[in-house]
Amino acid sequence: MAGARFITLFVILSSACKVNSQSSLLEQFVSADTTNRAARFAYLKKVSPTDTICLNDIKRAIRDSSGDSALFVFNVDGFSTMLRYENELAQICKSNQLKFKLDIGTDIGYVDQTTGCYQDYLDLILFEKYGKNFKPDLHKEANDLYLANHLLDTISSWDCDIRPRCLSANTHTSISIVVDLPIKAHRKEWVVDKKPMFAVYHPFMDLSVVIDKDGNTSGYQLVDFIPARRQNKKYKEQLLAIAIQEIKNKYxxxxxxxxxxxxxxxxxxxxxxxxxxxISK
Structure with missing residues (x-):
């Protein structure tokens, strides 16, 4: 059983990073809570005496669950997608006399050690008290409340089940613009196994674009500018204007x-x- 919890979460949560995943974020969050649940609960009753990570997690869970309110815990680590309805879930937990907590876990696996026992122990308490669908139902309620709260807002595309897709041009590859400016690329060279290698880095920008419900763009904002070479910094405003016009014309x-x-x-x-x-000399 050692390490199984970590591997399961790695597969589920890293899949959330894929664009336009077949499953919704809600389904991914619920899966992170429920996949292999029976086996995880069973392991809590027969933890190996050498599985110190799990044993310490259980001690921490017992200490944290000693009060009057049960705990709703959601595990996050370096591969986790942000829990978009975190605020709504905290609100719903409070209305159900539950404490809500994001538990910061690890994305590192250890030999013969099991991560995630803290949440598993607290989930078992909820499971035995309220039934198997209690946590999934609260997830769904929080997700529905999040949607209701943000119907008229402008939210990050990363918080959506399906992200925007450009219909007027291909955005599956990087967008490269040829400009009539004396910008210079940065060429980096190195040697591997006595073979010369190189890479060429061009200046680039990350732009935030508002895409409304009708599929139109507006609200162009510079997020970051990487000039590649110091002398390219002076062209920042010109490149920004070119980038915005490129989006307006093609995307x-x-x-x-x-x-x-x-x-x-x-x-x-x-x-x-x-x-x-x-080519600039």
Whole structure:
């Protein structure tokens, strides 16, 4: 059993990083709580005496559950997608006389050690007291409340089940713009096994774009500018204007983002790379 909890969460939560995943974020969050639940609960009753991570987690869970209120815990680690309805879930837990806690776990596996026993122990308490569907039902209620709260807002596309997809041009590859400016790329060279290697880095920008429910773009904001070389910094404003115009000309029509099949206004980050029209010496 050691390490099984970690491996399961790694597979589930890292899959949440894929664009337009087949499962919704709600389904991924519920899966993180319920996958292999019976085996995880069974292991709590026969933890190996050498599984110190699990044993210490159980001690911590016993200490934290000693009060009047039960705990609703959701585990997060370096591979986790942000729990978009965290505030709503905390609110719903409070209305159900539960304490809500995000438990910061680890994305590192250890030989013969089991991570996640803290949440498993507290989940077992909820399972035995309220039934197997209690946590999934609270997840769904919080997700529905989040959607109701943000129907008219502009939210991050990362918080959506389906992110915006450009209909007027291909955005599956990086967007490269040839510009009539004397910008210079940075060439890095090195040797591996006596073989010369190199890479060329062009200046690029990350732009936040508002994509509304009708699939139109607006609200262009610079998120980051990586000039590649110091002398390219002075062209920042010109490159920004070029990038915005490029989006307006080519990437102007989108299929909006969705949660539960509902179209939403979102901010979406696009990366645009720049290359000089002529090689600068």
């Amino acid at each position: 102007y029509k989108w299929k909006p983002a969705e949660i539960n099949g509902v179209l939403l206004n979102t901010t979406h980050v696009m990366r645009l790379e720049f290359e000089a029209a002529a």
